[in-house]
Amino acid sequence: MMTQNGFPVVTALIVVPLVAAVALLFMRREWTVRVTTLAVGILECLLSLPLLGYVPDGAAFQFVEKADWLPALGMTYHMGVDGLSLYMILLTALMLPLCVLGSWTYIAKRVTEFHVCLLLMTASCIGVFAALDFVLFYVFWEAMLVPMYLLIAVWGGPRRRYASIKFFLYTLAGSTLLLAAIVAFRQVGGTFSIPELMEKSYAFKFQFWAFLAMALAFAIKVPMFPFHTWLPAAHVEAPAAGSVLLAAILLKMGTYGFLRFCLPLTPAASETFAPLLIAVSIAGIIYGGCIALGQTDIKKLIAYSSVGHMGFVTLGIFLFSVKGVSGAILQMLNHGITTGGLFMMIGLLYERSHSREIADNQGLGKFMPAFMFLFGVFSLSSLAFPGTNSFVGEVLVLIGAFQGNPWVGFAAVPGAMLAAAYMLRLLQRVTWGEPAAYKPSWGDLGLREWAALAPLGILVFYIGLAPALCIKTIEPSITRVLSVMEAKNTAMGLTKDMSMAERFNLAAPLAVAEAADAVSKEHP
């Protein structure tokens, strides 16, 4: 295997949880299983530290690892990290130990299998973000469904059978056409390698269909309005750790897919579909906010707020401006931290009250101050309060929107106001409402619970107060993607006022120098 930095960081991040998952099957005691998984989680975090050495202005893809997989068909084991995936990988690694800590007492049955699922999830999620071979990407993308299905189906709430089936059917049905697109790209581009595919340019007609096939898969995963119906069901029924993983990592795969595949591979089609996707995003922001306002179940409320937040992310992506896209990536990270934290806290609350209704969890401010403090931090972050992480992301997206088209900006602003309305309503009721079911035995946050939440709480403020570090790291990658996209569209002769029929006649330009330059910097 060829590695760039000597030590195969990414492979280690994938292999360690897999090996641990197999090892867990031979352990008898629950305590050993938990401690081992926690240790593996901490090891994951430590192993991911070298990724912080990512050089923003360096090669397009760093930490590249390459090995033959199936030479006859041109499939390779090809891993690499760039600005789009860096923070997603770090977030995935961080979530593993936190999920273990958060489910320490929450999960009481089939403990070994639960942790095996967590480890498999971590491995496949990191694989999704790091894969640079289209087939490899698809393998991880689909492999992740099985452990997630089991997390919901086995450890979920009362309607878990319905929710898990819906989750599985929806996401799998969406991604079947993605497989057809992968096969089609191989025929047209001659390879499965993502960097090599990025260098080439394709005829509009091909881009049009390939974009639709890929966008369906990604839109369901995000989930974009009208494909979001699996999300509330899955979120509500999943166990706390499942919800956290779902919110923090799974949803990001969809938006990551848009950035990694749709924009660079089908730039002309992305440009053509952008108005539609922007409209759908705004519809999602408003719709998610309105529905969240009417919920009495805390988990459902957060689930619908996710639809709104992810709407901001897709909005940012399809603005095609550096501000918009960097806001979107930052928002992906922020949503993972904030909503992940909220779902974790709801899990802790559920362990105490055995109810997710707002009415049963009212007026806790007096009795559980530490809990309410952290809950307040995450809630404020969720409504993008200045000083917290989401504020930076949302503002960047809105700036991008106003730069592009003020009407888009005006349309998105009510979404931000709705977020304030439903989050503050929730926060107010839970903190100061009339105490309904509180029992002294509930107790405030314990040491373990602090440990599970503190890292996320710190990140809320760290990114909120010093966002420049993050943005600097991701911006070169974004500039690269957007400039390649523009160069390809120009070379193709695509202009904004072209009719659909004219666009369909656009053939692929022979070669786009800028595209080849930008991507082939892989090995400096």
Added chain:
Amino acid sequence: MSIFSLLPELWLLGLVCALFVASISDKKQSVASWLPAAAGLGVLAALFALGERGEFLYAAYKLDGLSQFFKLLIAFGFAVVTGIAAGNKEGKDLTPDYFMLLALSAWGLMLLASCVELITLYLALELSSYSLYALIPLRGKDRRAAEAGIKYILFGAAVTALALFGLSYIIAAKHTTYLSGLAATSWSFADAPMAVIGLTLFLAGFFYKLALFPFHFWCPDVYQGAKNETAAYVATIPKLGAVVVLVRLAAFVAPHLEVTTILAILGAVSMTAGNLAALVQRDLKRLLGFSSVAHAGYVMLGLAAGSAAGMSAAAFYSLAYILMNLAAFYVVCAIAKNDENPSLGDLDGLYKRAPALAMILAVAAFSLVGLPPTAGFAGKLFLLSAAWDQGYHWLVIVAVLNTAISIYYYLGLVRHAYTGESDAPAIVWPRGYLIFGGALAVLVLLLGILPAPMYDLAAQAAGQLHP
């Protein structure tokens, strides 16, 4: 060219003879103790003979990459089926002559893999079919088994007549029965209308074996009626024989000819019909029966492509197919009580009653869907890319949409096993039997993660047909 290059066939023939002796001896002894090991040695023999090349019997019998690859698969499948059957201690019908018929059928299929002349091919096909006609009704005094047997014979006889009729047309039009001779001529309808009609009819004989729409009606009924172990055999190994012949025949028709279009259309209809019918099944074996109709449709993707990549994809897929089906039937046989047919409800709570079986079932089911990282996914990917490269875009779209349909009933298996509740007692099997099943599941995963060695073998085999 020595007699040893025929070692796989000879070994299996020796087994048939040994079983024959055992079946006429007075002592009622069980052969289950030594048969799986002996069949396992047959796999080794096939492995050693993998590189053998040569021609026998006036070039009617040929050892090439394709035949040796499929002989390995047949030997492996036969060994696994005997292993599954050996675990069934209560089975009263698992007498030496039962296994003799099984081995005889596998032997016929092995011969079929090497036949490159139409008459020889027909004889080998019938050799493998006749023992199945006798095997399927063998299930105590079960009336359904008798019904299944009659259906299989009647349907088989009709299709065989059709195939022979087609054969006569081919001989009349082309004046040769050697495949090499046939391959050298044109197969477009405009040039040789009679030969194309003849070939289509001849293919029908193998579509019947493969249970391709519209020759699939026997399949669910026979699976349901036959013993679980017989069903495990009928569902897997005879399909290999059909695929190897279809690969040989499809190698000389180019894509987008009339014959190839028929293959593509039958494939598309077959996967759709199979998957839709499977959605409503409750009986596990019936469900797997309809699922195999759908899988026969997927194989057509590779055959319709007609390219070297398509042929090797079809060969690889049949390997994946027997692996995942044997794993699924292993679970079916393991959970069956008193040789009854298990239904979906019998899977309830399997997770608690037999965790290992539940895990094997999950691997098999996800592989049958075509979910990575399993053999089913790798095989499907190869088929799709081969078909897309030859311009069968609509067929690829139909195939991936079918994956979306099929997920529902395959997931149903996992759902019953993992989320169903049941008070039924735990299922206890000796450790060795579970390790045997676990090995099947591991192979399914391994073939999905590292498909390269087996794919290269399949590509090598197909490359010789399609230089």
